Amino acid sequence: MPQYISIMIDASTVSKSDQFINLEDQFGAHNYHPLPVVLERGEGVFVFDVNGKRYYDFLSAYSAINQGHCHPHIVGALVEQAKKLTLTSRAFHNNRLGEYEQFATAFFGYDKLLPMNTGAEAVETAIKIARKWAYEVKGIAGNNAQIVVCENNFHGRTTTIISFSNDPVARKNFGPYTGGFIKIPYDNSEALEETLKNNPHVAAFLVEPIQGEAGVYVPSSDYLKKCKAICDKYNVLLLADEVQTGIARTGRLLASCGNCSCADKNCSQTPEVKADILILGKALSGGVYPVSAVLANDDIMSVIGPGNHGSTFGGNPIAAAVAIAALEVVKEEKLAEKAHKLGELFRAKMNEYISNSLIVKQVRGKGLLNAIVINDHEESDTAWNICLSLRDHGLLAKPTHGNIIRFAPPLVMTETQLLECVGIITETLSEFEPL
Numbered sequence: 317m318p319q320y321i322s323i324m325i326d327a328s329t330v331s332k333s334d335q336f337i338n339l340e341d342q343f344g345a346h347n348y349h350p351l352p353v354v355l356e357r358g359e360g361v362f363v364f365d366v367n368g369k370r371y372y373d374f375l376s377a378y379s380a381i382n383q384g385h386c387h388p389h390i391v392g393a394l395v396e397q398a399k400k401l402t403l404t405s406r407a408f409h410n411n412r413l414g415e416y417e418q419f420a421t422a423f424f425g426y427d428k429l430l431p432m433n434t435g436a437e438a439v440e441t442a443i444k445i446a447r448k449w450a451y452e453v454k455g456i457a458g459n460n461a462q463i464v465v466c467e468n469n470f471h472g473r474t475t476t477i478i479s480f481s482n483d484p485v486a487r488k489n490f491g492p493y494t495g496g497f498i499k500i501p502y503d504n505s506e507a508l509e510e511t512l513k514n515n516p517h518v519a520a521f522l523v524e525p526i527q528g529e530a531g532v533y534v535p536s537s538d539y540l541k542k543c544k545a546i547c548d549k550y551n552v553l554l555l556a557d558e559v560q561t562g563i564a565r566t567g568r569l570l571a572s573c574g575n576c577s578c579a580d581k582n583c584s585q586t587p588e589v590k591a592d593i594l595i596l597g598k599a600l601s602g603g604v605y606p607v608s609a610v611l612a613n614d615d616i617m618s619v620i621g622p623g624n625h626g627s628t629f630g631g632n633p634i635a636a637a638v639a640i641a642a643l644e645v646v647k648e649e650k651l652a653e654k655a656h657k658l659g660e661l662f663r664a665k666m667n668e669y670i671s672n673s674l675i676v677k678q679v680r681g682k683g684l685l686n687a688i689v690i691n692d693h694e695e696s697d698t699a700w701n702i703c704l705s706l707r708d709h710g711l712l713a714k715p716t717h718g719n720i721i722r723f724a725p726p727l728v729m730t731e732t733q734l735l736e737c738v739g740i741i742t743e744t745l746s747e748f749e750p751l
């Protein structure tokens with residue numbers, strides 16, 4: 317009898333959830349430390365575990381599920397396309413890719429799109445384009461181009477990307493590291509100017525408009541605008557990694573909110589920055605399929621020719637159909653406006669709670685990308701225990717960096733649901749307040 321069956325029927329002593337957790341533990345690499353909950357179904361703002369218990373999802377797969385779980389319009393597009401044609405590779409054309417490229421470039425306001433699958437691949441793609449642009453357009457001498465990045469960045473997990481991370485867990489024992497990166501403090505445009513002034517070999521500045529993984533660090537409101545002006549002054553490309561912040565999450569179509577078809581009326585009050593290279597992933601598919609993309613105008617994207625870059629699955633017809641549907645949902649359901657409105661409400665309610673709290677120090681964020689900071693040191697397990705208790709109360713969230721809990725529900729949430737969630741969160745937190 318195959319071993320997995322023997323484990324599955326060992327129900328007398330082990331709970332149903334534990335059986336699935338044990339399988340992952342025994343046969344999967346231990347590269348994650350998941351919250352102990354086993355999910356089998358999702359619908360809108362909810363997920364359901366193997367025992368049928370319902371939870372509000374306050375992670376949204378790290379903001380991939382902005383459109384809600386299993387959105388019928390997106391899943392419908394997936395199923396329809398999957399029955400017709402799934403993959404051609406880019407050795408041949410397919411009848412969906414061009415349509416998607418036209419749709420997405422108009423949606424975000426760029427000339428061209430380069431399709432990939434994961435966020436890390438899109439970041440790698442942007443780095444390659446920026447380097448090639450530096451040699452062929454800017455005129456930097458061969459193999460000398462530098463890319464400026466920020467401390468505490470998160471851009472993915474490839475060998476090159478972890479080379480410029482400063483998270484010891486992500487880096488340690490994965491060297492030798494890829495060179496060509498200069499690290500400066502985040503939210504510090506003076507440091508950027510200083511670096512560019514003294515270094516003629518800089519090709520690009522790679523930045524997250526809000527540092528999500530680092531703990532939802534929102535920079536000062538004019539930071540990106542200043543960075544863009546400095547980049548322009550020194551002929552350096554601004555690369556915006558909007559894999560997590562993009563596609564309505566922060567209350568605007570893009571957190572950097574350049575010349576986009578943003579639905580949020582408040583947008584004009586905020587600094588408008590158009591990145592030279594825009595990096596998207598996660599919610600580009602609504603979490604239905606791995607779809608990522610790099611967008612740029614012709615003067616930059618034209619450095620890429622046949623054979624310079626590619627991916628077997630990048631630009632496949634399912635990805636194209638899914639991404640169009642996912643973006644249609646963002647627009648039709650006004651998700652940017654919703655995220656903006658619900659985010660204001662969430663932070664107001666949390667601040668009400670925090671004014672009388674000893675356990676929560678701060679709430680911060682933009683739109684529905686928020687985090688609370690627990691009043692405890694980074695190595696404490698308080699945030700983890702709060703997340704376990706939230707789970708028991710029917711809401712799923714995960715600590716990031718020890719004492720920070722990120723709250724990022726799907727954007728299709730109603731105001732009533734959000735208020736119910738605020739109730740769950742504040743009730744749970746109050747259990748942890750010192751007496």
Ligand SMILES: *Cc1c(COP(=O)(O)O)cnc(C)c1O
Binds near residue numbers: 434560
């Ligand atoms: C998640 C994320 C990535 C990496 O995306 P993957 O699909 O996991 O490779 C890159 N940048 C940011 C800002 C992210 O949040």
